[in-house]
Amino acid sequence: MGILRDLLNWRSLRWKIAALVAVACCAITLTVGVLVHRSTLARSLNDGRAKAVTQLSRDLQDHERGATTPDSLRMSPGSTPVELLRRLRGPQGLRDGYATWYDSDGPGDHPSMWAAQTYRGSPVAVEVDMTPDLLTRRALDRHMWKYSLLALAVVVPLSALAAELPNRRLRRAARTARRITAGDLAARTGAGRGSDEIAEISATVDSMADSLLGRLLAEQHFTADVAHELRTPLMGLVTASGLLPEGEASDLVRDRVGVLRTLVENLLEISRLDAGAEQADTQPVPLGKLVTESVRRTGLRTRLTTSGALTAQTDPRRLDRIVTNLVVNAHRHGRAPVEVDVVGTCVTVRDHGPGFPRQLLADGPQRFRTGASERGRGHGLGLTIALGQARVIGASLSFAKAPDGGAVATLRLPPAD
Numbered sequence: 001m002g003i004l005r006d007l008l009n010w011r012s013l014r015w016k017i018a019a020l021v022a023v024a025c026c027a028i029t030l031t032v033g034v035l036v037h038r039s040t041l042a043r044s045l046n047d048g049r050a051k052a053v054t055q056l057s058r059d060l061q062d063h064e065r066g067a068t069t070p071d072s073l074r075m076s077p078g079s080t081p082v083e084l085l086r087r088l089r090g091p092q093g094l095r096d097g098y099a100t101w102y103d104s105d106g107p108g109d110h111p112s113m114w115a116a117q118t119y120r121g122s123p124v125a126v127e128v129d130m131t132p133d134l135l136t137r138r139a140l141d142r143h144m145w146k147y148s149l150l151a152l153a154v155v156v157p158l159s160a161l162a163a164e165l166p167n168r169r170l171r172r173a174a175r176t177a178r179r180i181t182a183g184d185l186a187a188r189t190g191a192g193r194g195s196d197e198i199a200e201i202s203a204t205v206d207s208m209a210d211s212l213l214g215r216l217l218a219e220q221h222f223t224a225d226v227a228h229e230l231r232t233p234l235m236g237l238v239t240a241s242g243l244l245p246e247g248e249a250s251d252l253v254r255d256r257v258g259v260l261r262t263l264v265e266n267l268l269e270i271s272r273l274d275a276g277a278e279q280a281d282t283q284p285v286p287l288g289k290l291v292t293e294s295v296r297r298t299g300l301r302t303r304l305t306t307s308g309a310l311t312a313q314t315d316p317r318r319l320d321r322i323v324t325n326l327v328v329n330a331h332r333h334g335r336a337p338v339e340v341d342v343v344g345t346c347v348t349v350r351d352h353g354p355g356f357p358r359q360l361l362a363d364g365p366q367r368f369r370t371g372a373s374e375r376g377r378g379h380g381l382g383l384t385i386a387l388g389q390a391r392v393i394g395a396s397l398s399f400a401k402a403p404d405g406g407a408v409a410t411l412r413l414p415p416a417d
Helices: 002-008 013-065 082-089 091-096 131-162 164-181 197-242 248-274 287-298 316-333 358-363 381-392
Strands: 098-103 112-119 122-129 283-286 303-305 311-314 339-343 346-350 396-401 407-412
Touching: 013 098, 013 112, 013 122, 013 131, 013 164, 082 091, 082 098, 082 112, 082 122, 091 098, 131 164, 164 197, 197 248, 248 381, 283 287, 283 316, 287 303, 287 316, 287 339, 311 316, 316 346, 316 381, 316 407, 358 396, 381 396, 381 407
Parallel strands: 303 339
Antiparallel strands: 098 112, 112 122, 283 311, 339 346, 346 407, 396 407
């Protein structure tokens, strides 16, 4: 279907090239046809004039030698065309001693070439039939048009087929660019060697992917290094905060240390997900029971419905992490009531706040970006971790906006065998 759709796309480069070739062929054919037609006509007229003048001279010689007049010799001015007589009296007759005229309006589409000369004070003329020359020119014109159309019928499809190779290379570069846009930075065009413009475009796309991959790896390494470097002094802060005497100031310090510890742990988890170091340990899990325990551990008021829940093949620890992050994110950035529905092997978490921003719906969650001020402050790590863990366990996590308002996160898990 994709190939047929490309063939029927009249705006594609293939048909533009074919149209350009067709226009060029038509222009060349028209130019050559006009030149050949005019040159053939000019040669035919020259030959006709020479034939008429020769015939006139021969008939006059025969008339002088004999008593009879040849049938082709017209010695009466009334039988001679007026235009021929006018030319005979004009500059042409004075210069050459004779005059010629091509009569294309002969009876029955039979043109003639006339030649006239003044003989003993009176004009004499002969008429040469040019019908065979006319038929020859018309046959030549027909053959030129016929074979020109035949050449177009062959050249245009061949040009469309010849344009398929560069079109295929351009489509490969476009597909690679779309894969890179979707996040597959390992995609390459595989253009190979070449010196044309398409090879340059393909090489540029590959170079862009290499640059983006290098920057992403550098960012991931930096995040992992920072998280690891912060972990050691953070453990000291956690220990020290636990030794502080009870009081309002101590509780504030412990709270901030806890927030910092959560942030560092999230950064470490993201770095492991980015590095592909996480491996799922899947097993059959009663989905309704596990989601109920995960929601209860959050300590947040949430409406939970588990009717129709089935057994899913998943990693319970990672699934608990995903559900917890989704519920906490709904309470933190949305508005109550927060609802969790488990149907089959699908878990839906919904709030009644302003909903996910358009940028998140288009590009997915990104770290350190909440997307919109109305969704509240945050680091954007919860949804990023949930999406990464979903990929590890082979589940799909999608984000949408409810028709009546609110953010909807849907987790689809593979069923147990």
